[in-house]
Amino acid sequence: MPVKIPYPVQFNPYKHHFGFLLDEIVRWQAANKNELKEYLQRIGNNICDFYLGALSCHEVCAFCSEYFKHLKINNKQALIIWLGNSDWKKISLPDHSEWLIKPGNLAQRYVHIHPAKYSEHTIRVRATTLKTVLALVIHQLPLQTNATRNLQHVNQIRKDYLDLSPVKSVHKSQSRIVKLWQLFEDKSF
Template sequence: MYIRQFIQAHSEADDSFLQAQLRTIGSSQLDLYLGELSALQIADETILYLQKHHTLAPEAYRLYLSGSGAAYQLISLSDESEWVLRWGVVEGRHVHLHPARYSRYTLRVKANTLKSAVAVSMAVRRYKQPLSLALVNQVRTQWLGLAPIPSSLTSGTFARLVYLLDDKETS
């Protein structure tokens, strides 16, 4: 999982770098893909799909997207997960891809919950401390500029998300 690799690679990075990276997650909600396909496999399958449908070139891709009337298209990958294709906003990359809403192998999370879970996972590694409400609230207030949370929110989805992001989960 890309996020696990990011946590492992950047746990010791400067706080300003981490804050900037976490801000890119946004502030709404998103579907987090938890399936078996790697980021490279997802990209390769998407490219093959676009090549097969003769829509990989920028102008052909733009026409393909406009054909739905909604400026996006849905595709399914080999694990039956669904993905949304949109026009890219990153310079030199016209294809933007993200998991479809409530797709197979996804978990729908609020962006601030995901940011908090990523930041807490990094803090646990950095400070070699166990997950605690105090650590969660320290990270939320100091790194993310978010309000502290009550103890009831450190169980359930949030705790599950921190557990899923722990790289020991993959071994």
């Protein structure tokens, strides 16, 4: 992973950070496509909250790291005390995005962060949708005006590359795949 996540933060930019993935796509397009499956698997299979804001992955993590340094929370036990009776808390970053904080599962990365649900600059996406769109963009399959052609591309990628079941429809007005695909294409590579 080209970005260094500062300690004590635990963060998976593969499933939570749009800007990080934009940079990765450029790198992935020049790489062996078969090796990319490993990276796409890091996205998992759940619904994820996906940050679209202007803060870089490093900036998000650095703000969180500094936040806890300022509070003098320097270990997992101190974080658990700060959380009190709650499993998680939210903090706001300078761009008004909110981030969920919970205990990390790694000794030196005891602050696990991800975008808060329905926060500013954040959308919810299914991991399978995100993986499908990333594979489409990596393979340079452009979004078409023809929904039938889009459906063919989507299902080809899902079946042949991601081992996912096909979808029934990708009509623009309903398809989260098309909306996310358009979001990535609008950023041009």
